[in-house]
Amino acid sequence: MSTAAEQVGKDAQAGSCVFCVLAEHGASAESGVVFLDDISMCILNGFPYGSGHLLILPRRHESDLTSLDNSEADGLWRTARKAVRAIEQAYSPDGINLGANLGQAAGAGIPAHLHLHALPRWSGDTNFMTSIAETRVIPESLETTWHRVSSAWTQIDADGQSAG
Numbered sequence: 001m002s003t004a005a006e007q008v009g010k011d012a013q014a015g016s017c018v019f020c021v022l023a024e025h026g027a028s029a030e031s032g033v034v035f036l037d038d039i040s041m042c043i044l045n046g047f048p049y050g051s052g053h054l055l056i057l058p059r060r061h062e063s064d065l066t067s068l069d070n071s072e073a074d075g076l077w078r079t080a081r082k083a084v085r086a087i088e089q090a091y092s093p094d095g096i097n098l099g100a101n102l103g104q105a106a107g108a109g110i111p112a113h114l115h116l117h118a119l120p121r122w123s124g125d126t127n128f129m130t131s132i133a134e135t136r137v138i139p140e141s142l143e144t145t146w147h148r149v150s151s152a153w154t155q156i157d158a159d160g161q162s163a164g
Helices: 004-013 018-025 070-091 142-153
Strands: 033-036 040-044 054-058 095-100 116-121
Touching: 018 033, 018 040, 033 070, 033 142, 040 070, 040 142, 054 070, 070 095, 070 116, 070 142
Parallel strands: none
Antiparallel strands: 033 040, 040 054, 054 116, 095 116
């Protein structure tokens, strides 16, 4: 039996959407899916800019933000709020980048499936490695990131607030 990563690779080569394939595997460290419900999901970025880099997306395969219905837009935003709270709890960053690259010209690596990026930032966290050497230095594995974020996620209520 193949791992989720192997299956995603095979499906991506066959033209399937990597995000849709990950959703089929459910939430696990192996798939990188932190959360999913009927409307939205949150996954680890497989090629993060830094530890804790999350992607938030609608479950429906849709490229256009304005094509989401109100329920999907609300669900996407609720999941984004929880993702931000989970990052805060897991990493205690100085700030968080939250944004979307809408379309290939805007820098979307996977423009066919709308997704938001959420990543922790710290004062002075930029360095020459990314800008000059075109190299990213990630101090923890994706599996470690998944466990940190998932643990924090379970401590957040439906309104994106710390439970308890």
